[in-house]
Amino acid sequence: DAKTTQPNSMESNEEEPVHLPCNHSTISGTDYIHWYRQLPSQGPEYVIHGLTSNVNNRMASLAIAEDRKSSTLILHRATLRDAAVYYCILGAGSYQLTFGKGTKLSVIP
Amino acid sequence: KAGVTQTPRYLIKTRGQQVTLSCSPISGHRSVSWYQQTPGQGLQFLFEYFSETQRNKGNFPGRFSGRQFSNSRSEMNVSTLELGDSALYLCASSLNPGSVLEQFFGPGTRLTVL
Numbered sequence: 001d002a003k004t005t006q007p008n009s010m011e012s013n014e015e016e017p018v019h020l021p022c023n024h025s026t027i028s029g030t031d032y033i034h035w036y037r038q039l040p041s042q043g044p045e046y047v048i049h050g051l052t053s054n055v056n057n058r059m060a061s062l063a064i065a066e067d068r069k070s071s072t073l074i075l076h077r078a079t080l081r082d083a084a085v086y087y088c089i090l091g092a093g094s095y096q097l098t099f100g101k102g103t104k105l106s107v108i109p
Numbered sequence: 110k111a112g113v114t115q116t117p118r119y120l121i122k123t124r125g126q127q128v129t130l131s132c133s134p135i136s137g138h139r140s141v142s143w144y145q146q147t148p149g150q151g152l153q154f155l156f157e158y159f160s161e162t163q164r165n166k167g168n169f170p171g172r173f174s175g176r177q178f179s180n181s182r183s184e185m186n187v188s189t190l191e192l193g194d195s196a197l198y199l200c201a202s203s204l205n206p207g208s209v210l211e212q213f214f215g216p217g218t219r220l221t222v223l
Contacts, residue, residue: 034211043113043199043214044152087152097142097201097212099152 004088009104012078020073020103022088027068032091035062035073037084038102044087047073083107111136113202113215121221127188130218134181134202141183142212143175146197155198158183159206187220195222 005023012018024033035047048055048062050071055062061074075082087102114133122128134141142165143155154167158177175185181202187194197219201212 043201043217044212045214046211049211097144098154099144101151 004090004100006086006088006100006103008101009106011106011108012075013108014080015077018075018078018082018105020075020086020088020105021070022072023070024088024090025069027090033062033064033068033071034089034091034097035060036087036089036097036099037082038087039081039084044099047086078105078107080107080109113200113213115198115200115215115218117218118216119219119221121223122190123223124190124192126190127186128190128220129184129186130198130200130220132183132185132200132202132215134183134200135213138202138204138213139181140203140206141177141181142201142203143183143185144199144201145169146199146217147195152199155185157206164206190222192222195220 032049032051034049036044037047038044048057048060050062050064054064063072083106085102085104087099089097091097113135116131132141140159142157144152145155146152155169155173156163156175157165161177172188177183197217199214199217201214203210203212
């Protein structure tokens with residue numbers, strides 16, 4: 001399975017943008033990049049996914065490097081409710097999602 | 110539309126017992142996956158079911174098994190429980206199998222083995 005590397009933790013001030021990086025240097029051409037987040041005491045929640053082009057949805061934006069070896073999840077204005085563990089996951093073909101350790105995002109009021 | 114539901118939410122068992130956990134996917138979703146989450150190992154894939162057939166299996170011993178019914182509801186069973194089986198067991202559903210589709214997770218069943 002292709003691996004991802006994320007920082008263990010990050011901090012952000014409330015209402016400021018947050019850029020969560022993910023490195024995936026061994027990504028294959030068919031791997032999609034998925035982001036999920038897990039709030040305390042809840043199951044993971046889908047955030048966004050993309051293949052090559054940058055993607056936007058109501059929750060976040062996903063910026064994918066031209067060589068696809070890295071990506072960045074962008075939360076445009078962090079709120080206290082965005083405090084969670086964010087997982088960057090590669091997936092293709094099989095439906096198995098392989099979760100790494102993720103990045104624990106703390107939002108400071 | 111109701112989300113993924115899992116029952117029970119909490120469970121306490123003793124070593125050697127067996128346990129059955131239940132998952133009801135979102136209406137219309139036909140694929141169900143199970144994951145185990147522990148502080149040490151993180152989220153690990155157990156298995157995936159689609160149309161009552163197991164399509165994928167993670168690296169877990171045979172004590173972990175599952176099944177899916179014709180209405181897409183799924184159960185997982187753990188026999189001969191060990192202390193290390195204490196974990197949060199998460200179920201996720203999607204319309205069809207395929208990693209490009211988002212999975213919707215339930216709240217999980219917290220299993221404690223004493």
